[in-house]
Amino acid sequence: MSLEEHPQTFNAITKGKRGISTALVLKIEHQLGLEEGALVVLQAYYDIQKIKEKEIKSTPYLHILSKALFWDTDIEHIDWERRYRSVIQRVFERGNENDKNEIIRFYGAEKVNRALQDSNIRSPYTIYRSNKTTD
Structure with a gap:
């Protein structure tokens, strides 16, 4: 055939x-x-x-993110990929733990860490994901 x-x-x-x-x-x-x-x-x-x-x-779960985080913009029209650095910075400066966890889930810990390292936000907010397992 x-x-x-x-x-x-x-x-x-x-x-x-x-x-x-x-x-x-x-x-x-x-x-x-x-x-x-x-x-x-x-x-x-x-x-x-x-x-x-x-x-x-294409978008994080918007119902999880605090409405006050994006008070100055229409959250439905954010370009989440192009603006990821400013989104991550904003959430880690002003957001609660649920906001931060959703952003980590959406972007991944590695991308969030890189964005935080590139910004003026330092250690207390840096996410560390270990590949080590405990016995």
């Missing part, structure tokens, strides 16, 4: 690094004798999951 596709294409698809085109789905279904549209459903689930992942990663 030959689908006239590059092996790299199938490799990326099976690893979830890319979607599959409708044209390729139809070729595969035909070659495997599957009902037309069977794999399109799987592609739709893949597309939905990717959108959900992007939405989850």
